[in-house]
Amino acid sequence: MVEIGTGLNSRHERVDNGRARWYELDLPEVIDLRRNSFADSPRRTMIAASATDRAWAAEVASHATGPYLFVPEAVLPYLHEPDVRRVIDLLAGHFPGALLARDTVGPGFFDAQEQHDALSKVEARMNWYCPGPAQLVDWRPGAHVLASHILTSLPEESVAQLPVPWQQMVSAMAAQRLPQAEGYRLNFLRLP
Numbered sequence: 001m002v003e004i005g006t007g008l009n010s011r012h013e014r015v016d017n018g019r020a021r022w023y024e025l026d027l028p029e030v031i032d033l034r035r036n037s038f039a040d041s042p043r044r045t046m047i048a049a050s051a052t053d054r055a056w057a058a059e060v061a062s063h064a065t066g067p068y069l070f071v072p073e074a075v076l077p078y079l080h081e082p083d084v085r086r087v088i089d090l091l092a093g094h095f096p097g098a099l100l101a102r103d104t105v106g107p108g109f110f111d112a113q114e115q116h117d118a119l120s121k122v123e124a125r126m127n128w129y130c131p132g133p134a135q136l137v138d139w140r141p142g143a144h145v146l147a148s149h150i151l152t153s154l155p156e157e158s159v160a161q162l163p164v165p166w167q168q169m170v171s172a173m174a175a176q177r178l179p180q181a182e183g184y185r186l187n188f189l190r191l192p
């Protein structure tokens with residue numbers, strides 16, 4: 001499991017299965033900050049690098065045999081398209097057949113970022129939007145879209161697994177028909 005652009009995410013604390021090997025990657029200054037709250041362990045390693053840097057992929061591939069799951073949550077939209085392609089290419093090149101769980105924003109969300117109540121107040125801006133899940137297949141023929149859902153149109157069985165406050169939040173967002181919610185997609189893919 002490799003969390004790309006981990007920030008201060010506590011995914012390991014929340015969903016670790018007690019067996020998986022975890023890597024948590026972010027830019028060096030963010031990993032410095034992260035080390036104030038989280039620590040490496042025999043199954044958990046922080047990596048200070050850019051996602052676009054080939055060296056981290058070679059290091060992970062040399063230490064962990066797979067199967068691999070990559071999770072760049074709220075990360076790729078902040079890169080420019082050539083860097084998004086660089087990340088996809090290095091994942092497909094080093095980890096053929098790996099699973100990729102990534103979120104994408106569509107043009108409606110991208111164009112609304114200056115009006116977003118929280119996103120408009122931070123310095124970082126999204127630099128890339130994804131026209132649809134098929135784009136990855138165009139970029140990397142042989143990739144498979146295993147699932148792809150707009151946040152406010154998740155399958156009922158998926159919503160039922162969420163904590164009740166989250167179910168209520170998703171249904172309230174769906175009722176408002178906000179471009180930022182309707183343009184936010186959760187994608188589960190297999191790399192070629």
Ligand SMILES: C[S@@+](CC[C@H](N)C(=O)[O-])C[C@H]1O[C@@H](n2cnc3c(N)ncnc32)[C@H](O)[C@@H]1O
Nearest residue numbers: 005006007009026027030049050051073074075
């Ligand atoms: C919006 S935050 C998301 C953090 C975390 N994934 C989460 O969902 O809580 C975006 C993260 O991507 C990281 N990031 C941005 N560009 C990056 C790059 N080139 N390589 C690695 N991480 C990057 C940022 O430092 C930041 O921690």
